[in-house]
Amino acid sequence: MSGFFSKQRITASQGYNRWMVPPAALSVHLCIGQAYAFSVFNDPLSKLIGITESTPDDWKLTTLGWTFSLAIVFLGLSAAFGGKWLEKVGPRLTMFVAACCFGGGFWIAALGVYLHQIWLLYVGYGVIGGIGLGLGYVSPVSTLIKWFPDRRGMATGMAIMGFGGGAMIGAPLAVLLMDHFKSATSVGVLETFMVMGGVYFVSMLIGALTIRIPPNDWKPEGWTPPVIQNKMITNNHVHIDRALLTPQFYLLWLVLCLNVTAGIGVLGQASVMIQEMFKGAVTPAAAAGFVGLLSLFNMGGRFFWSSASDFLGRKNTYIIFFALGAVLYATVPTLGQLGNIGLFILLYAIIMSMYGGGFSTIPAYLADIFGTRYVGGIHGRLLTAWSTAGVAGPVLVNYIREFQIAQGVAKSDAYNVTMYIMAGVLVIGFICNMLIRPVHAKHHMRHDEFDELDGVFPHGAASDAH
Structure with a gap:
């Protein structure tokens, strides 16, 4: 298994088309960008018991607001601690773990909805899902920079644009699913969490399986590294x-x-x-x-x-x-x-x-x-x-x-x-x-x-x- 996820296993052969890499990055970032659309769940989550309106036993919006905050906090923490690990093991394993955490986070959150336990929502989407967010966010970035040394800014823009656009997919998808699953006894959030967790896991898994890193000393065909005259750009490396x-x-x-x-x-x-x-x-x-x-x-x-x-x-x-x-x-x-x-x-x-x-x-x-x-x-x-x-x-x-x-x-x-x-x-x-x-x-x-x-x-x- 370690061989399958190793950096050697995903090192591309000479002649590999580098434009195959951005879709792998987007398949991850378009998923984790759903975090920006989590607010569409707030109102339904505040009516899990009352269904049509909140009851005293339902969760308050102020209580639910911590779910997103926790996700962003653990995004930063996991990125900070996982970034060094990423450089050691490579993007495939990191993206796979991100898929397990983000998809699994939805499923744990669904259990929290089923049991009406807010701490499971926090742990599922906020903590474990947040770890998936952080690892998924940083995984493709350094890889794209190495594939596009001639256009570093464009390379990072391609991936991180996906994170910004993830909410445009996640919000209508969530609303569509909740409308489909809602009934007289359910607001449809439980089933929606289960489906979205599965969809996002598969999409991020595809990205993990298709990501490639360039060989040592690789550079685009016909491109010669320019003589750097801008002192703000270095050819050296800092640990x-x-x-x-x-x-x-x-x-x-x-x-x-x-x-x-x-x-x-x-x-x-x-x-x-x-x-x-x-x-x-x-x-x-x-x-x-x-x-x-x-x-x-x-x-x-x-x-x-x-x-x-x-x-x-x-x-x-x-x-x-x-x-x-x-x-x-x-x-x-x-x-x-x-x-x-x-x-x-x-x-x-x-x-x-x-x-x-x-x-x-x-x-x-x-x-x-x-x-x-x-x-x-x-x-x-x-x-x-x-x-x-x-x-x-x-x-x-x-x-x-x-x-x-x-x-x-x-x-x-x-x-x-x-x-x-x-x-x-x-x-x-x-x-x-x-x-x-x-x-x-x-x-x-x-x-x-x-x-x-x-x-x-x-x-x-x-x-x-x-």
Whole structure:
């Protein structure tokens, strides 16, 4: 079994078509992206006993909200601890474990629904499913970067775009299944969890079985590695553990955390926000359409901005994210006062595209700074920034809004201070990004340091053999 999952078993032969790899990555990311659509289960889960309406014995929405938060926290933790393991065992085994955890998490959550035990929902979807999220998220990224050294940003954008688009499949699928299974005695969540767990397990298993890694010293046919003149792109490699000793890692951690904090808090309140800021002018159905539009721009931005970063440079791309984002956030309150819905929607669409672009550009940024050798493991550890932002963003938006309303501020104006704070958060991110410099040569790995057990560089290989 270990031979079947080994890196040697999945090393592609010469002439292998590298465009066969992105579908394997997408088959995983389109599944785990369902996490963004978990909110469609909240209302049915709050009526498991009452069926048509919540009873005192049903779970409260505030109680259910911890399921998603736990999933994001364990995404970051598993990515942080599993990233180094990924570099050792390769993407096939990591993706297989991710499939078992994510699919199995749904089945444990279904048991929690059947027994009406909230802790099983937390453990199933939140903890075990969250581990599947983290391992599935980082598994294909370093592999794609190695297959596309000529287009690192585009490569990561292809995979991470799938995570952004997973909700567009997961949400309607869940609604369709719940409508199919619901009855006078069931809201249909139990059966839906069972089916989705099976579907996602199979899809992710296909990705694990079809993923391939390039041979040593592989490069695209006809492509010659350019002479690097950009000091922000290195041909050297920094070990995972060594990366934690550099200021660049922590600056990049803050860059990702601050970009996500600004976006994720607003994304979670988008429907309520547009209805309250434009009272009476936006119906719940129109607000749902607004959320769907933001999801499209979130997904499209992941591919557009990461691909653009191949030409703009990673640092310049984040300069745009932070500078333009701060201006747009600061403009939102004025648009609310003017009642300009069209421009409001356009601004948020751009903001969400940069939010998504931040996720897909960061792996290529890491590869530029630390080299491609351990980028999967370093990326995994950096994703703890996402876990932090996943808590900080919604807390900032929700608590500041509640405080404003408690002070007598009209609901339509309750987001103004939040928008200015988010603009300030992006200004801090701008400063962190500007402080990033090339890694000092003392952190680069020497020729004799490459671990033969990792199965990529033999002893004595050159440090730029990627």
